[in-house]
Amino acid sequence: MTAITQAEATALPGLTRYPHVFEPLDLGFTRLKNRILMGSMHTGLEEAADGYPRMAEYYAERARGGVGMIITGGICPNLEAGRGSKLSTPEEAAQHQLITDAVHQADPDVKICLQILHTGPLAGNPDCVAASAVKSRIGRHTPNALDEAGIEKQQADFVQCARMAQLAGYDGVEIIGSAGYLISTFLVQKTNLRTDQYGGPWENRMRFAVEVVQRVREAVGPNFIVVFRISAMDMLDGGLAWDEVVSLGKAIEAAGANIISTHFCWHEAPVPTIATMVPRAAFAQVTGRLKKHLKVPMITSNRINMPQVAEEVLARGDADLVSMARPMLADPDLVTKALQGREDEINTCIACNQACLDHTFGGNQEVSCLVNPRACHETLLQYLPVKAGKRVAVVGAGPAGLAYATVAARRGHQVTLIDTAAEIGGQFNLAKRIPGKEEFHETLRYFRRQIELLGITLRLNTKATAQALKDEGFDTVVVATGITPRTPQIDGITHAKVVPYIDAILGRKPIGKTVAILGAGGIGFDVAELITHEGTSAALDISTFAREWGIDFVNHPRGGVTGVQPQVAKNDRTVYLMQRKADALGKNLGRTTGWTHRMVLGRRGVNMVAGVEYLKIDDAGLHTRVNGEPRLFEVDTVILCAGQTPLRTLHDELLALGVNSQLVGGAFEASELDAKRAIKQASEMAALV
Structure with a gap:
């Protein structure tokens, strides 16, 4: 990294605090301005009628937030590749240009790559294809085994998708060769039963992946980023052996990939890799081991959610780039905040999966984020400044009350937040005590800092009464008093x-x-x-986590799993x-x-x-x-x-006194404690007050 002046170090403390994160990466024909990229996530906007304008703003907001490179959600090269949006024609490329123009206008130094996603046996339609007719444990249909003509068509469609991405103004493509998708079905013996030149010995099984990369590189020329996502550890009995991972990486490098991105786990593997119970950066060591065998830059991923974690990974030499996917949902300004020394303002991803992956895999739901409901809704949910601020009282400092108070204050209202407890958080103070949910501490840290920055008046250890609230003359009172546990009618x-x-x-x-x-x-x-x-929470200790889930990071057996019964304390x-x-x-x-x-x-x-x-x-x-x-x-x-029931007594008393009162969160609906719903509802209400 070039020398940093004293003025830069003072104005941008992240340059000295995270020197590896903010070191540019030279790819020869282009340069990444830092080592953090926004990894691929399917959002559901790809299929929405108004999806492209919304995706344009979604990605542009992350570009403005300081990330070095963006990889889009998966885009299919043909109809049999999956349910998602397809890119194979100039007309479709013109739609994508809305995205690339928006990103490059937001920051010309940010690179954006399109992920070419062929889901193979997970496509969810009867026309799905794979190396062999082997049904995935989580697939709907048995895939159709590709014949030689089918292989030629699929490879040609990858190439055409890459050409159209280039036409659309993307800086590169990522080809995903992992997760149980099409390319990985050729690689693994249990899903490749072929006896032709694409099956049998390892050299044949990796042929399809290598040819796709070779043909894409030939089509797009040398000055276009080609990333290949390799399955570095399948977490699957019968998955790739370590020597196969290494030889595949070398072959993909030779075929023309500029960057290799490590992926961990097939979707059907019975091992968690990105849930909150997974330790931070648990899998980066695998990337580091593979990096020793390759020359091209390498990306690592999974549960890297704060800048200091990214810096530690890079400083150890475990990767050249760090992928943060869901953390960019939670806080699009994460990188800028790190650069400016505002880490305590980062709205950290807690890896709950409730509004992102659960929506992706739960049906046709658009992705968002529990701690940031604006994610993927940037054009729909806006926190605009108010012309005339109101005096707002928010009673209850749980998730709903915190969300309402901070959004309202950000818009310019004068907010007083009141709670009977000695600390903010409500039910989050229970969640953070559960082993595996330690990340909830981060959300509470974020809200505490926002209360300070936004000048919210905080009254803890205070019981709000309807008469006192009326006497203070608030313009509106928001009742976020939460729930009371239900006591069932049982004898004794x-x-x-x-x-x-x-x-x-x-x-x-x-x-x-x-x-x-x-x-x-x-x-x-x-x-x-x-x-x-x-004993120790597995979420806080990689060795404990590995033992509890049967992972062998040291010896890396086939698939990365030991094959013996996991040891759970x-x-x-x-x-x-x-x-x-x-x-x-x-x-x-x-x-x-x-x-x-x-x-x-x-x-x-x-x-x-x-x-x-x-x-x-x-x-x-x-x-x-x-x-x-x-x-x-x-x-x-x-x-x-x-179960629980809404705690609405104060609301009823306020209405009886003629005070403008609104219910939010558990006080509004308590059928099941749901922080996702509570924060979303509160944020939407505060955006309109």
Whole structure:
């Protein structure tokens, strides 16, 4: 990096604090201004009627936020490649030029590459294709095995997509060769049953990937970025061996790729790689190992969500570039804030997946972000300055109250935030105590800083009364008082062994050795995680995480997994997690994370009991009928996670006094604690006040 002047170091402390992050990368024919790129994420805007203008602003906002390079959400090269937007004609290229023009106008130094995504057996349509007719565990259809003419067509379509990307003004393309998509089905033996020149020995199985890169490079010429996303660790029994990963990387490099990006995990692999329970930068070491064998710059990814994490990865030599995908949803200005020494203002990605990946894989939902509902809605949800500020009281400093207060204050209103607790956060103060959810501390740090910067008057340890609020003459009062836990009508519910979930999480009451948890929603699963956990949180220690999920980072066996039963630390409690419904427990948890919670608790020996009718609690334990049969659970403790009801008393009292009052968050709807809905609703309301 060139020498930094004293003036630059003072004005831009990130240059000295993160020297590796802000070192430019010379690719010969072009230069990246820093080492952070916005990784590819499918947004759902690709298929929306108004998607291209919205994508243009979405990407332009990230360009203005300081990122060095952007890789778009996946764009299909043909109709059989998936449900997403297609690029194969000049007419389609003209639509994409809205995006490239917007990005280059926002910052001419920012590069934007189009990801060419061929989902292969995961395309979701009966015309899907793959190396062989092997159905994916998570695919809808058995793919059609490509014959030689089919292989030629698919390769030609990759090339045509790259040509059209160049025509549209993109600076490059990323070819994704991982995740269980088309290219990776050729690479792995279990999905490649071919006996021709594209199957059998490893040299044949990697032929398709290498030819795609060669043909794309020939078509676009030397002055166009070609990134190849390699599956560095499949997290899959029967996945690639380490020597295969290395030889593929070398072959892709020789074929003309400028950059190789490491990817971890097929979508069907039973190992979490980007959930909040995954340690920060857990997989960067694999990129570092591969980097020693290659000459082209390498990208690493997964759970790198703050600038200091990126700097550490780069300083260790584990990568040349760091991909931050979801962190750019959470805060489009992350890089600029790091450069300016404003790290405490970063709205950190907490890897909850609730508004991003759950939307992507849950159907035709547009992606957004739990902590930033403007993500992918930049043209629809705008926080515009007000002409005349109002005096606004927000009662309740949980997620909804914090979101409303900060958005309203940012727009120019005079906001007073009131809470009976000694700290802000509401239910987030419970979530942050659950092993694997430590990232919630970051969200609370962000809101504390915003309260300071925006001049919000904060009154903690204060009970707001309707009369006092009226007497202060606020123009509007927002009631974000949240919920109160529901107490089910069960004989003996006041017995000494009964503990509300809040008391259990906060450690206010002792928990016995044998426990029944009543209610198996998100809170019930969190409580079960907390009371069965033993030792260091896997989210904070890579070796613990690897042991609990059967990953071998040291020896890198085929697929990266040990093939033996993962070792999950647990205490000696016997726990019964119960629900009234006869459905499988955890059915309604997040689509992309729920399975991990079910799997962890299963490995800890938590007993999942459905179809329970609660009859009585007494000294003997919990009396029930399970699927109609009487059963006594001889438990020491019964923890109540039986839902919650809105806390609206203050709202009703304000209305009775003629005060303008609005409900938001759990006080508005408490059927299931939902921070995503609460923050989105509060932000939208504050944008209009």
